[in-house]
Amino acid sequence: MNVEPHKERRIERRKLWGRAQGRPLSRHQAEMIDTLLPKIKAVPAPLSGFADKKRVTLEIGFGGGEHLLFRAGENPDEGFIGAEPFLNGVAKALVGIEARKLTNIRIHLGDVRAVLSELPDCCLDCIYILYPDPWPKPRHYKRRLIQDDFIEDLYRVLKTGGELRFASDIISYVDWALARFLRFSSNTGGAFVWQVDGVQDWLTSYEGWPSTRYEAKAFREGRTPHYFTFVKK
Numbered sequence: 001m002n003v004e005p006h007k008e009r010r011i012e013r014r015k016l017w018g019r020a021q022g023r024p025l026s027r028h029q030a031e032m033i034d035t036l037l038p039k040i041k042a043v044p045a046p047l048s049g050f051a052d053k054k055r056v057t058l059e060i061g062f063g064g065g066e067h068l069l070f071r072a073g074e075n076p077d078e079g080f081i082g083a084e085p086f087l088n089g090v091a092k093a094l095v096g097i098e099a100r101k102l103t104n105i106r107i108h109l110g111d112v113r114a115v116l117s118e119l120p121d122c123c124l125d126c127i128y129i130l131y132p133d134p135w136p137k138p139r140h141y142k143r144r145l146i147q148d149d150f151i152e153d154l155y156r157v158l159k160t161g162g163e164l165r166f167a168s169d170i171i172s173y174v175d176w177a178l179a180r181f182l183r184f185s186s187n188t189g190g191a192f193v194w195q196v197d198g199v200q201d202w203l204t205s206y207e208g209w210p211s212t213r214y215e216a217k218a219f220r221e222g223r224t225p226h227y228f229t230f231v232k233k
């Protein structure tokens with residue numbers, strides 16, 4: 001069988017998230033899952049309807065969609081793809097998409113790796129990974145989203161000049177992710193460059209940043225968010 005490497009990865013599954021569903025959905029949320037989601041689903045064609053968009057952004061693990069919907073509302077001439085396996089989060093985002101009449105979002109209810117495997121090389125301008133599940137116990141590190149093969153996939157789908165934005169408040173995950181991003185950068189001869197001049201860069205949130213639910217929780221609980229930007233050269 002001759003399978004492209006990024007398609008092969010979809011076959012080899014690692015379970016990366018905790019809950020797939022929480023409280024029962026409201027009637028309206030359930031209706032949005034049944035009616036709106038099929039119209040804007042990102043798999044199998046994540047870029048459909050985006051031919052005239054000047055930029056395309058992917059948000060991985062958008063939670064309840066606060067950041068994704070904010071960016072999409074601010075930038076109607078850009079396309080946004082969101083992936084999230086938590087049903088209640090997707091339902092909440094769909095309700096917001098309908099209420100705000102946003103037409104520039106595609107949603108995948110499930111693992112982002114299904115979206116990545118459908119994307120061609122060099123098609124995205126920006127990827128957000130905001131507060132990924134930290135999996136703090138060493139025996140669960142293998143569930144962390146940031147792994148060497150995952151970074152390769154992110155790099156593949158970014159355009160030259162495209163940015164990966166990664167934020168986390170969990171220091172052991174910050175160290176883990178940074179070590180892997182920098183190793184990838186070094187192994188590729190500096191093809192993925194950390195945009196940094198000093199400490200303030202990783203302590204300063206992204207421009208026009210509306211924050212996210214998990215970031216608010218981090219501040220409430222006294223943790224410091226760290227923000228990283230890597231650019232594909």
Ligand SMILES: C[S@@+](CC[C@H](N)C(=O)[O-])C[C@H]1O[C@@H](n2cnc3c(N)ncnc32)[C@H](O)[C@@H]1O
Pocket residue numbers: 016017018060061062063064083084085086089110111112113129130131132133134145212213214215
């Ligand atoms: C800690 S929450 C952060 C949510 C949101 N980004 C925020 O900052 O409020 C991490 C999210 O990543 C999602 N997630 C975990 N594994 C994922 C995967 N393989 N693909 C897409 N999303 C994933 C989880 O379901 C969860 O909603």
